[in-house]
Structure formats: C-alpha cells, structure tokens
Amino acid sequence: MIETFAALSDPHRFRIVELLRSGPRAVNDIGERLRLHQPQVSKHLRVLKEAGLVDVQPRAQQRLYELRAQPLRELHEWLERYHQLWDARFEAMDELLEELQQEEKPHGRSKK
Known part of the structure; x- marks a missing residue:
C-alpha cells in the first residue's frame, strides 16, 4: 500500500496512471501526450512497475504499458x-x- 501511495505521489506518475486508464500505451505516446522526454517517462514507468501499478507487454519494436487493477x-x-x-x-x-x-x-x- 505504501508503495502505491509513494508511486502516485509524484504528479507526473499520477498523470501517467490517469492516461493509462484509457488503455495500454507506448512510452513515446505517453511522452507526447504529457509533454515529457522519453528518459523521464521511462524513469516514471520504472517506478510504477516496481510499485506493481503497471505491466509491460512487448509488441514488435515497442513496449506497451498498461495498468494493473489489483493495487488500485x-x-x-x-x-x-x-x-x-x-x-x-x-x-x-x-x-x-x-x-x-x-x-x-x-x-x-x-x-x-
């Protein structure tokens, strides 16, 4: 539970979670929509993944990130x-x- 709060406490990570509510997205798509650079998005997604809030699905050349319902x-x-x-x-x-x-x-x- 604490990991979930810690992960969501950052405004960028919270916005990423809000964006992922509509479905899985690639890192570049997240960056474009939230006006963040790819390294920033990757860093925030890593924290969200470590907290168990997102899963990663490899698709061809991309990695799609999607929300995990259980922690929420x-x-x-x-x-x-x-x-x-x-x-x-x-x-x-x-x-x-x-x-x-x-x-x-x-x-x-x-x-x-």
Whole structure:
C-alpha cells in the first residue's frame, strides 16, 4: 500500500496512471501526450512497475504499458474503510446538530 501511495505521489506518475486508464500505451505516446522526454517517462514507468501499478507487454519494436487493477483495488478498499468512518462521524454530527436545533425551538423565540 505504501508503495502505491509513494508511486502516485509524484504528479507526473499520477498523470501517467490517469492516461493509462484509457488503455495500454507506448512510452513515446505517453511522452507526447504529457509533454515529457522519453528518459523521464521511462524513469516514471520504472517506478510504477516496481510499485506493481503497471505491466509491460512487448509488441514488435515497442513496449506497451498498461495498468494493473489489483493495487488500485487494494487502495480503493483501504480508502473505503476511512470513508465509512467519516460517514459515521458526519452522521453523528448531523444528529447532534438536529438535537441542538430542537432544543432551541421550545424557548419561545419568535421569528420576525
């Protein structure tokens, strides 16, 4: 999990992952679309590969990089636990606010 966060923390690597969502791409295509030089793209793809976020498929003279779903699923599941925790806390806060609003009503305050 930490490797996934570390790999995605770099804006260029994050943009590469976003680009690969639409399907496999060659290094040169990634570089052109993101306006990065080939050595930069290769460096970032190596980090993403080491983190398990991408696979490489050799095709003729090219290497196509594609996303691996499993690490992203694991990240989603991990984040979902926190999402549920915060939802529960916000619900409790909503209940408290409703309670406080109900307590204010009986004091006879009139609205003008």
